[in-house]
Amino acid sequence: MQGEPDPKAPEQIAYMSGRRVSYTLDSTLETVNSAEETASRIAAEAGFGDEDITRIAMAVREAAVNAVLHGNAYDPGKKVTLAFERTAVDLVITIRDQGGGLDMSKIPDPLAPENLLKTSGRGIFIIRSFMDEVEIHPSQAGTEIKLTKHVHGSNLDGKEASQ
């Protein structure tokens, strides 16, 4: 049965394979919100505490904003791919756009005194602050950003991990 597509239901185009689930999303503001909500839900399911859930969801939101606005520039013909993968020790989130590729040399340091009062340019910095590992792979086919948060230390198995 084929129903009406619901843009607020990313699950409609979700593909699940083992511990990986991916979504193909339109370049809209709704995508930014649903990416954040999905990240929050998956982080909670992965056993992260409230603070980490907020940070993961916010990092994903910022990455989705970059993909929708700066990458795909709201182009309805371009999609954002969002994937979550659980490993034994990590939650790995990949966000990919189909834009022209992020120019890393044009990302200013938002903490530099001359940039403190700029009204934009803090997204990547926030992502790096909130995640354990961040990889950014720009190419002519788009930009892929891979966010990793270590699961250990969470209450995944009901006890604190020991160092």
Place this chain on the structure above:
Amino acid sequence: MTMKTSTRQVNGVTVVDLSGRITLGEGSVVLRDTVRDLLSKGNKKILLNLGEVNYIDSSGIGELVSAFTTVRNQGGDLKLLNLTKKVHDLLQITKLYTVFDVKDDEAKAVKSFS
């Protein structure tokens, strides 16, 4: 979840009570329009009460910075009141906590404008 604002006058200072999320889209636009409207009416002493703002993203931070510089450029002042922990932490890591004048007592905050 949208953002709501209401304004009140306290001893010559406009206190703006905000609640909800200041994020890309509606939240940021509401904040921008509110500050613009206040300035157009000559209200240049603005205290943003963020006590009910539980979430802000980089766009929202940008909007706060924009409001701050716009008000200052017009000879006024904009201060922040009652930051929630999430907003406080975000302003700390972005080094904006020391840029903004942040208060946690409304009466003292209002007094500090004069």
